[in-house]
Amino acid sequence: MTDTLLHHRGEGPASAPPLLLGPSLGTSYALWDRVAPELAVSHRVIRWDLPGHGGSSPDLIRPGATVADLAGLVLALADALGLERFAYAGVSLGGAVGLHLAVHHPGRVSSLAVLCSSAHFDTGNGSKAWEERAARVRAEGVEWLAANADSRWFTPGFTVPGLVEDQRRADPEAYAACCEALAAYDLRAELPRIAAPTLLLAGREDPATPPAHLREIADAVPGAALVELPGASHLAPAERPEAVLTALRGHFDGERGGARRGMAVRREVLGDAHVDRAQERQTAFTARFQDFISRYAWGEIWTDPTLSRRERSMVTLTALVAHGHHEELAMHVRAARRNGLTPEEIGAVLLQVGVYCGVPAANSAFAVAQRVLAEEP
Structure with missing residues (x-):
């Protein structure tokens, strides 16, 4: 890895159709640990880390960043790997990146899956909540987020300690910049422009991006399909890997x-x-x-x-x-x-x-x- 590229991991045969996997805010590409190896049987899987998360340099993002900036980093990674066209699946912020790519770079995205995400991350008071989180993280760090990560990410009684540790290790400044990207993000008006075959996966028990958010995308994107996952909260690939794998295999089977x-x-x-x-x-x-x-x-x-x-x-x-x-x-x-x-x-x-x-x-x-x-x- 160099400081100019997102940290990433490649799995699967180089000759197979490429599939990029994007993470949620606060996690690393380890979010896909229980899904990626199986997808790599039939795809060249590339999973990547957000700036300041996992192994990606925090210098890749600046205050006031946008989802478009993150999408640009993903395209730079794809270019460096020689991937002109690829399938894409992403969770939460990673899903927002996928939606942006499908809208603004349609020639690059062959098929899209958006998990536990939204076309806007409005919690009821516009962008203020994300701006407040960014300010608090800059002032206090991310330990307070790690302390309540289980309740935000998983159903009661479930946890993945490694992902909580990812939150604890995230660079505060880079995390705050990602929050600002979410605050400025609203793709609702542009969703009908998406032409790639699109699958939406919603966790029925997801408090962050409940099924209504995914249904809004499915209703706007031509031909999109929506699957609700029972027993899943915000990080569905970690909590319900079998169900996510089945849905993604069915969707991306067209690539095969x-x-x-x-x-x-x-x-x-x-x-x-x-x-x-x-x-x-x-x-x-x-x-x-x-x-x-x-x-x-x-x-x-x-x-x-x-x-x-x-x-x-x-x-x-x-x-x-x-x-x-x-x-x-x-x-x-x-x-x-x-x-x-x-x-x-x-x-x-x-x-x-x-x-x-x-x-x-x-x-x-x-x-x-x-x-x-x-x-x-």
């Missing part, structure tokens, strides 16, 4: 259309039994590779209409024989039969391979194919 198509084709070509066995053997270590195969090999190459599946089977058999991948060859002899090749056509392919790859390679391939074809009823 290739994976869905690929899995369907994979089953059609290789058979349900083979794919089910592969899924059962999948571990956290292999999950990203399995996703890579589904998205690229099956979701893009095998779905390309330029070649028929029969033709792709012929090419695949040739490549597998040439490289001596006999276990894969057996699997794709079965696949070739599903794709319509007759035993005679498979034999013709192997003869062709024998001419160009050598008799020993063809000899081994014929043995594998004969064993597989003998399995047929």
